[in-house]
Each structure stands twice: as C-alpha cells, then as structure tokens.
Amino acid sequence: MVTIADVARHAGVSSSTVSYVLSGKRAISEETRRRVRSSVQALGYHPNAGARALAAKRSHIIALMVPLRTDVYVPVMMEIAISVTTAARQHGFDVLLITSDEGPGGVRRIAASGLADGVVLMDVELDDERIPVLRAQGTQAALIGLADDARGLSCVDHDFAAAGALCADHLADLGHREIAFIGYGSGVYHRHAGYAERTLAGFRDRAGQRGLRFLHRTCEGTYESTAGTLARVLADRPGTTGFVVQNEGAIGPLLSLLRSGGRTVPEDASVVALCQDQLAEQFAPRLTAVTGSAQDLGRVAVDQIMRRLAAVHDGGRPADERVLLTPVLTVRDSTGPAPH
Amino acid sequence: MVTIADVARHAGVSSSTVSYVLSGKRAISEETRRRVRSSVQALGYHPNAGARALAAKRSHIIALMVPLRTDVYVPVMMEIAISVTTAARQHGFDVLLITSDEGPGGVRRIAASGLADGVVLMDVELDDERIPVLRAQGTQAALIGLADDARGLSCVDHDFAAAGALCADHLADLGHREIAFIGYGSGVYHRHAGYAERTLAGFRDRAGQRGLRFLHRTCEGTYESTAGTLARVLADRPGTTGFVVQNEGAIGPLLSLLRSGGRTVPEDASVVALCQDQLAEQFAPRLTAVTGSAQDLGRVAVDQIMRRLAAVHDGGRPADERVLLTPVLTVRDSTGPAPH
C-alpha cells in the first residue's frame, strides 16, 4: 500500500507538503507541485479514505436512502439514484446506498458514525419520521419530495400540480369536455403520497377553471384493473373523450382496451400520459406526455447538499432551499381535437 | 460527538475494554459487558467509521458497480441493487454505489483508497477490463454474470442456457413445431452480452434435440420494432405457433399485435416470456414465464464476498466459486396445446 509518506519521500518533500498539493489549501511553488504530482502518478497513490475521513472529519460520502416499495415506477427511481451518483462524483463524493426499511435508525447510524457527510432522502412522506432525526443530528440533507416541515433541510421535487394543470389545459385547448383521470392504486392515495395528491389537485383546479367535467379513478396498473376502471368510466360517463394516465402500468392496457373497444386514438379519444418520454415513445401511437427530468431531481438534490456542506464549512448557516422543477408537455400522436 | 472514551469513562472501564465488548474478540466478564452495553445505549454511541476503518484496515463497505446502459430491464437491476444492500447489512456492511462509466479506474480508486473491502460487479462482459485491475489490486470481488477468466474472483448468474432449454421443452411438450425466438436488439448480441447469447444457445440446442424448427429475430422493444419483427416472422414462417420473448419491452406490443392480427393466445399461438413473474402477471392473458430470482443473485454475490473476506482474514486463500441459479418455469394462461 502506498502512503502519503511514500509519495513525500519519492518527491523529496514532507508529507504535509504533499497533502497541501493535493488539497490546494496552501500556496505551493509550481516546481514542487509538479514533482509531487509526478510522484503521485509514478507510485499510483490514492489517499486512504478512512484516514482522510478521520483527520478531516469529512468522509466525502453522501448517503442515498431509496424506498423498497415499488409502487412508484422503478426505472425512475434508478435514474434518480444514478444521477445522484454521477453528480456526487463530480464533487468528489461517493454515494452510500441505504434502504428505507432501516428507517430513522438508519439515518441516525449513518450520521452518528460519520459515515456520510450528508443524506439524500427519496420517497419522503408529508410527515416523515426521519426528518426529526436529521434535524437532531444536525445532518445536512436534501429531500426528493416535499415534507410538511422542511426547516433545517433542502428539498426538490417535480411541480406535480403544474403537471396536472398542463394536462387539463392541453385537453381543454383541443376542445375536450369530459375527461377521465386514471390514477395510481388506492393505497397510494391513502398513504397521502405527495406526487399523487398534488398532480390530482393541480389537474382538478385547472379543470375547474377551464370548465371541464372530470372523473378521477384509481387503478392498480394491471390489465384486469385497467379494464375494470375503464369499464366503469365509460359506464358513468359515456361521453368521455380525454384520458389522463398517471400510472405507468396502466398505459399499455388502456391503449389496448380502447382499440379493442372500437375507439381509435387520437380520433375518438385523446390520451395524455404522465410518464417519462422514453416510455411515451414506446407505444403506438406515441404518447403525448407530461414529463419532468428524473436526472435533474438527483442533480439538484446533490447540489443542494454541496451548498449546505460548503456553508457549514465556512462557519455559516445553510439556506433551506425549496425547488420545484417545471414539467414539460410534449405533444405526440395520442392527442387530437375532440370529436363532435 | 460521542467517542469510545466517553463510553469508557461512563462505564468506568478503559476504552479497549469497550472495544472488546463491542467486537467480542476477547473474553469480558458478564458484569462489565452489561455496564458497557448500557453506557453505549445511554450515550447513543456509534463508532466513528473512519477511525474504525483506519485502525482495523477494514471499512465494512462493499462497492456495487451498476451499469449505466439500460438495455437490460431496469427494475431487475434495481432489485439486485436492493438485495445486495439488504444482504450486506445483515453482515454489518454498507454498500457504496458506483457507476460503470468510471470503468477500471473506478475499481482502482475504490480498492486503492481502502474505501471498500470488496466489490460486486454487475453487467460483466466476457472479456471485462475491470477484472485484471481487481486481480492486480488483490481486491475481493464477486461478479454478477460470467466472465471468460474468473480466476481470483467468484461469480454468480442465472443459468440462462437452462432457461432457454426450459422454453423449448415446454413448447415442444405442448406439440408446437415452429417457434419464433424474439430476442433483444441487435446491439446486445453484437456486444456478446452473456445473458442473451447463453439463453439463445440453450434454446437452440434443446430445440434441435426436440426437433423444433425455429427462427431467432432481434427486436428493439418498441411497438414499431415489434410490429416489424412479427411481420417478418409470419412472412418467413406462416406456420409459427410458439413464441419465446426475451425482450421485456416487446411483450406488450407482441400481445396486442397477435390479437389485432386475429390470433388468439393461447388457442392460436403460445407465448413464453423470459421475464420477472411480477411482469408476467400484469398482462392479459397472464404469461407463462421462465424466471430466475434477482434477489438471489444479489444475496449470493454478497455471501461470496463475505466468504472471501473471511478466508483472507483467517490467513487463507479464498475459493473461487461459480454459481448458476436454476431458473423456474411457471405455467400460466399464455401457452396451450398447439393447434392442428
């Protein structure tokens, strides 16, 4: 194993000089810097992470707590996890993966052991019990999702209310008057998952403003469940011409069912999906969709933590940021003017 | 911050005694152990991870390198990542997430800095350039996937050849004679991805033994691509009655297309999917599928690393294990006797 002392000897300087060259925290002459750098290269030196963390009281690791529950579309979770990792690396940080089944105790463990300098929490509930722990430990954190009380931490999320409103506007602009909103399974609403409630609220408000009649129905995302939901919608409101789908699993079945029921998309019925563009492109017809970037979510969360850490490092009090990312509507082939 | 010295003072013992109580590496009297434990509780002590890693030369972290590429079904990757994390925690280890875009350099960085005690590599190519690095660094590793030369490391994977054979056997048993194998996009085969090639080879061999005629066609997993693939299959072999689908994205479109083409499943055509049970259950009809547990994959990989670390710790040479998990065929509603 190559240590900083080996590098120092090789370069003919003291080990503190090597440290300062590497951290840039003190002025070092051009000549010395060059010699040290080439010794580092020659010996293949990588600072020992434990020693560094111990001496500097910073691990250069952030923890990412991912939900075990999979009612949220899994590829999106993965995309967030990967973007958090990539963004963290750009700041010289690594990412520790922990699962939400560890609960508040997991957060305490990570923070108290100094394993991580900061924590990113996914799938945050409105009244999340991990938040008081974070505050008590003085751990820097960023939430992906909105909490009721986010004092002492930063958060970022999609603006789901705006996404819902975009759907309502688009269908209203096309002349649709009766809309069905196919949502997540009822469990998601009972849990008061923010993304589900806020989307629905945003849609509802805008639909009201635009004079739309609409129905909200839950749906589990299987073929059977979608068939049942669609049948009830058409029984209750035969005049429905617009569909908004938030549950990714229901999209394929819905398209199949509309087709086999004799309704052509977009001539007889328009469908707007709330899902990733990548997914929207896979169907026939390609779907008009409202999207927010999962990558941005991860990147912003990491940036927030980095700003908090920098503030603490400089002896200040970190600012509690609250960022909502604006969703985008991409018109494709699944929406068109309402039939007469 | 609570240190081991605080606990020692509180319990009226020396800090080494506290350390021995916690690690169990020396005999400690019942009485002392109780006092120390309750002091740990009372003060909320968590050992500092950096100090521990530095002194013990073990970080109690394993790194998990996940692919950025998403041609493999993402939820499966996520399931593996989560099962690795869960299994690691049961051994008192945490998981560091790194992305494969860091390449061999990432592996070197993690190993040389002592950040992780072991590495789990996903999406391994037959001739993977990270493997020599692992060997050179003497890092303990487990691969998920098979490499050409796995000396010095352990590996685990699904027995994809057996999975392919199961599909052929099932369709042959039902009397089908002409089968189409709908695979991944051509890029996957050009890359010589092990899972794709081995499944196909296993299917091909067994199909040969059972006297089946078959066609292998690549498919990108979009609706258009599946439509094109199916059209070509039916043009080349109008008598095809059995379908094996390995590309998750092609399943939904294939079912839709068969239905709209007037072929009822399973009366006119049988479909066997190579995918997770959860996914197979979502379609109508529910799909007969060949599955391997992604959870087991992660768990076994972690167990392999733990055994390797234990062997090194005991001064021995770790055994290079090679485990293939047996796939399971679950018959559901998408396969039936071949039509006359």
Next chain:
DNA sequence: TCGAAGTGTCGAAGCGCTTAAACAGATGTC
C-alpha cells in the same frame, strides 16, 4: 538599512479506533 509582510515548506499533534503486550488477581498443581 531595518522591520513588516508575504511566500513556501516542515514538524508535530491529534483525529477515534484496534490490538498486541503487559499486568493484576484468582485458581489450580505438585
């Protein structure tokens, strides 16, 4: 010309833990 200020490097303390070796006291052996 002298002291002050600035620049570049080093020495050494210390971060919180593990662990080998030393030690104290109880127990057993002849």
Next chain:
DNA sequence: GACATCTGTTTAAGCGCTTCGACACTTCGA
C-alpha cells in the same frame, strides 16, 4: 507455599491523514 495457568482488564503504540503553528527566506516600504 512456590509456581504455573487462566481470566479479565489496562496500557500504549500505532493506523494514514489533515492542519496549526513555526520557521526560513524573499520582497517591500519607509
């Protein structure tokens, strides 16, 4: 009763790094 043995605990030496203060030397202003 002298000695070895065992059990339970302490002492102290690091692990490899960061960082504070000291120091040597140069440059600058008065």
